[in-house]
Amino acid sequence: SAVISQKPSRDICQRGTSLTIQCQVDSQVTMMFWYRQQPGQSLTLIATANQGSEATYESGFVIDKFPISRPNLTFSTLTVSNMSPEDSSIYLCSAGQLLNTDTQYFGPGTRLTVL
Amino acid sequence: QQQVKQSPQSLIVQKGGISIINCAYENTAFDYFPWYQQFPGKGPALLIAIRPDVSEKKEGRFTISFNKSAKQFSLHIMDSQPGDSATYFCAAKDSGAGSYQLTFGKGTKLSVIP
Numbered sequence: 001s002a003v004i005s006q007k008p009s010r011d012i013c014q015r016g017t018s019l020t021i022q023c024q025v026d027s028q029v030t031m032m033f034w035y036r037q038q039p040g041q042s043l044t045l046i047a048t049a050n051q052g053s054e055a056t057y058e059s060g061f062v063i064d065k066f067p068i069s070r071p072n073l074t075f076s077t078l079t080v081s082n083m084s085p086e087d088s089s090i091y092l093c094s095a096g097q098l099l100n101t102d103t104q105y106f107g108p109g110t111r112l113t114v115l
Numbered sequence: 116q117q118q119v120k121q122s123p124q125s126l127i128v129q130k131g132g133i134s135i136i137n138c139a140y141e142n143t144a145f146d147y148f149p150w151y152q153q154f155p156g157k158g159p160a161l162l163i164a165i166r167p168d169v170s171e172k173k174e175g176r177f178t179i180s181f182n183k184s185a186k187q188f189s190l191h192i193m194d195s196q197p198g199d200s201a202t203y204f205c206a207a208k209d210s211g212a213g214s215y216q217l218t219f220g221k222g223t224k225l226s227v228i229p
Contacts, residue, residue, distance in 0.1 A: 004158075031215045042204065042221045043159070058216075092158055096215055102147045102208060104217060106158035 002027050002095050004107035012113045013083055020079045021110045023093030028073040031096040033104065034066070038089045046091075049076040083114045118142050119207050121220025128227050134192040136223045138205035141186065145207040149217070150179065150190050153202045162203070163190070195227045 003026040013019050023032065032049040047068055048056040055068035070076040080087050093107040120139045128134045138148075146167055151159035165172045165179040165188065172179045178191040192199055205220040 001161075033215070040222075042219045043217075045216055048215065094158075102210060103149070103161060103164070104215075105161065106151075108156075108158045111156075 001103075002029055002097055002105045004093055004095055004105055006093055006107040006110050008110060009108065010111040010113075012115060014115055015084055017083055018079055018081045019083065019112060020077050021091055021093075023076045023078070023095075023107055025074045025095045027097065029095040029097050031104075032070060032076045033094045033096075034068060034076070034078045035092040035094060035106075036089045037092055037109070043092065046078070049078075080112065083112075085114045088112055088114045118218045119205060119220045121205050121223060123223060124221070125224045126226070128192075128195045128225065130195060130197060130227055130229050132195050132227075134195045134199065134225055134227070135189060136203055136205070136225070137187065137189045138207075138220050139185075139187045140207050140218075142207070142209065142218075143186070144209040144211065145218075146210050147208040148179070148181065148188050149206050149208075150177075151204045151206065151219075153204065153222075159204060192225075195225075197227045197229055200225055200227050 005024045007022045034046040035043045037043050045058050046061045049068050049070040051070045067079045090109045092109045094104045096104050149164035150162045152162045153159040163174050163177050167183050176193045181188045202222045202224045204222045206217040
């Protein structure tokens with residue numbers, strides 16, 4: 001299995017600012033994903049982080065609001081830009097391993113509160 | 116459109132009892148069905164998964180039952196323990212579409228009382 005870490009684990013931010021969340025995987029993985037989970041709710045896929053190319057965004061999510069980088073096979077960042085209280089949520093990174101892309105492992109999440 | 120419907124939303128089970136969580140899907144192209152367990156403040160952890168070529172898969176106290184014709188699958192937790200108290204999510208994936216996207220149910224909050 002892949003071990004995934006995220007930084008920061010939580011943050012409280014002011015409206016209008018931006019926060020960058022880092023995701024590190026302990027082994028090379030084919031796919032990396034970013035999800036949003038609002039309190040007590042299910043997981044919604046924001047985008048697939050592609051190495052060396054632009055991320056693939058799901059309906060309702062745009063690059064200007066959630067820019068994503070993936071410079072190599074083990075690291076990705078998600079930025080939440082120009083934040084509003086509606087962005088308060090848990091942001092989760094997940095990854096699929098090279099030889100078994102069906103299985104996705106999740107990081108511990110970043111709990112974001114926007115005031 | 117929610118493609119995976121999960122029930123119940125919450126479940127209270129006595130210690131030693133059987134916990135049953137159900138999911139139904141619409142997309143017949145789905146061919147991979149994992150269950151995730153999430154404790155408060157933690158990320159979801161893969162618990163067990165099944166493919167449509169089998170009707171049941173068991174790992175320890177956890178069993179997935181799969182009914183392809185009914186497009187339903189369920190998680191059974193035998194001899195439920197207070198440590199099993201968590202939120203459980205079912206999910207589904209269409210491996211053949213070249214997509215890696217998991218579609219999640221809305222989750223079931225399980226409470227196992229002593």
